[in-house]
Amino acid sequence: MKSAAVAASAVALIPLVYLGVRVGEAGWDRITGEILTERTALLAGRSVALAAVVTVACVVIGVASAFLVTRTDLPGRRVFGVLAALPLAVPSYVAAFAWVSTVDDFEGFWDAALVLTACSYPYVYLPVAAALIGADPAQEEVARSLGRRPFLSVTMRQIRPAIAAGGLLVALYVLSDFGAVSIVRVDVFTRAIFTSINLGFDRTGALVLATVLVLLTLALLVGEHMTRTRGARYARGSLRTHARVRVGWIPVPFLALVSAVALGVPAYALARWFVAGVSRPGSVAEVVTAASQSFVAAALGGVVTLLLALPVGLLNARSPGPLATVLDRIAYVSHALPGLVIGLSLVFFGIRVAYPLYQTIWLLALAYAALFLPLAVGAVSSAAAQSPPVLEEVARSLGRSPLFVFRSVTVPLAAPGIGAGAALVFLTCMKELPATLLLRPTGFDTLATELWTHTDTAEFAAAAPYALVLVLVSALPTWWLSWKSRL
Amino acid sequence: MRWIIASLLAVGLTACSAEAPPAQNQPEPVSDKKVTVYSGRSEALIKPLLENFTKATGITVEVRYGDTAAMAAQLLEEGDKSPADVYLAQDAGALGAVAKKGLFTKLPADVLGKVTDVYKSKSGEWVGVTGRSRVLVYNSDLVKQAELPGSVFDLTGPEWKDKLGIAPTNGSFQAFVTALRVQHGDNEAKGWLNGIKANGAQIRPNNGQIVADVEAGKLSVGLVNHYYVYERAKADGKTVDALKAKLHFFPNGDTGALVNVSGLGLMKKASNDADARAFIDYLLGADGQKYFAEKTYEYPLVAGVATAAGLPALASLKAPAIDLNDLDTLQATVAMIKEVGLA
Incomplete structure (x- = not known):
């Protein structure tokens, strides 16, 4: 298990090794010249501020939605349960485009924060909802019997690790995002990286700047780790249902407003694109081909990512210790790097190490794994942590081989979590663009690349069907995710 | 499941076989x-x-x-x-x-x-x-022909306050700034960048967005490449003459007419x-x-x-006398655009 986990984490290290090599070539003067400027500090500060604002907003909206859907008598809570997860299916660059083309003068820090919050609060909502359902009701009952209000004293502690994990993903996503922030025109750190590449064809400068994102990520990881180690054990209790708080109709407008912002605006804009222009997409066959190729690439990306995440996540859940913690954190370290940098690092790896795989779908899948390993590792380790290790020990004591126990006990128990991780990675791969453009096999068009092709030349009507199919195909695993959590 | 694996393999194999390098080193x-x-x-x-x-x-x-x-x-x-x-x-x-x-x-x-x-x-x-020629695209409802500037240097004047769109992260804008440096020297080029910034130039992510905003009347004028109005016309299903966005080619070898x-x-x-x-x-x-x-x-x-x-024919354009080979000092241009704070 340990060696498999070490090998899996090595994939997440490819971008770091690449950064190390290229930044090393840059020389010290160049590095200080790029990083130690007022502008770099300003942009990094703005990126951190944006990440903080969006993360707080996502935690508030995500936790409130999760609580309302799982713990109250809210009318239509099953519908809201699915609606709250669906924004995951909308790529943030599509949402940003939708807002910019619908609302005049939509630009700047707070507008970007709005779009990013609307797209990423499900990263908090989903794990928190699962934790609220899975938490042992007995603890709350004890608190109540002792005369305490259970929400702050017990429930918040039970869901704190889920909030921290979700919040971390949101923060890293905001740091790495380029598409949405560039469309909404807020000058953040990724802009500096892309400016170096786009304006000066200066790869080295861009990569030197990217190391700042790695440093910011390390700081965030330390912060999240501190909440995690202080978190209470949150084992799954019996399957009794929790007492539901009476809220009636009052919160319905809140949830409806969130959905209208996160889903309604993109839906309205897509519908308008359809009728606005005369540019037309190619045949239905082209859309179908792009959809099926997206599906194949995302499915393969999901499988590869999951295979790599299993040993890391299980090690983390079953033999916690310094090694497991380090391997788990490594998966996150490159998560704040923009897709373009990850893509270039895999070009470097493909050319130098795995040339037969270069520009094949396999290297693309490996890039997806390097990008999205944290999503799967988190899902696997929290699922494995909630299933009692004693069951595996019993099987071992009855003389079964480790492999047999893994196959017949560990995996089935963790299966829902593994499935959730796979679905999350699948739909994130569907939306990925910059690394896909660099690494796809020549002539391999996906929904995301076709969408880029058409929006790049301002053919919105032609782009609309690809965006629509992309959202619909991504909505399926999203819907499954929320359904799976018994929401 | 089996068909998925089969198709994955098929995709992988075709992609692999496309890799075979062509024979080399033959006379x-x-x-x-x-x-x-x-x-x-x-x-x-x-x-x-x-x-x-x-x-x-x-x-x-x-x-x-x-x-x-x-x-x-x-x-x-x-x-x-x-x-x-x-x-x-x-x-x-x-x-x-x-x-x-x-x-x-x-x-x-x-x-x-x-x-x-x-x-x-x-x-x-x-x-x-x-x-591709650099041009000033203008909205014909908002700007009369007689008001059009004779040089990009006029764009720092008060009559263009908050009215100009630029795309500083775009390669064509950067080539144009490099040309400014070559033709007029670094000081004047930097002065121009500071001038349009102080004059409230509006930053857009690309040329296409500038033309769209000029067409919609959100911007009066913008610095773009000439063919973007044709793309706009095509996407809107109109002829280019039906657009409000019109082209103005800078005269007299002004840097604004760089080809x-x-x-x-x-x-x-x-x-x-x-x-x-x-x-x-x-x-x-x-x-x-x-x-x-x-x-x-x-x-x-x-x-x-x-x-x-x-x-207008290429030969009839009053393009500045600039050799594209002299536009190879991109780093300095990038540094300048960044320093001024436009990108």
């Missing part, structure tokens, strides 16, 4: 009836042209589409092992960056001979395919590839040039091919 030009092109120009514009080429020659084109700058970075990362035979780029700057790393071979003399000196690399490593190129370079490993050669000949031949003139509304660079109707 005679070799042909395997296949050429691999990295295109930094968009699929919508390039695909029909490639189909015509295949029809005419029987040579299949394997083409990767991407962003010009990201593709240049990819080529630099790939080095000698790049699968590419030909790199087709949006602007001369990207070609220069790849040439500087020694990845292009010198183009044959008869290819270079088709295009005048200002539109090709001095060392013969890249050649322009089409010309830049899209172009191509031949990768070293393909120096002997007959198919790559045929491809280059096609783009610089009558059919290829005519396609660009009529479909993308760019200027043909090879003599004898007519410009699209409604556009």
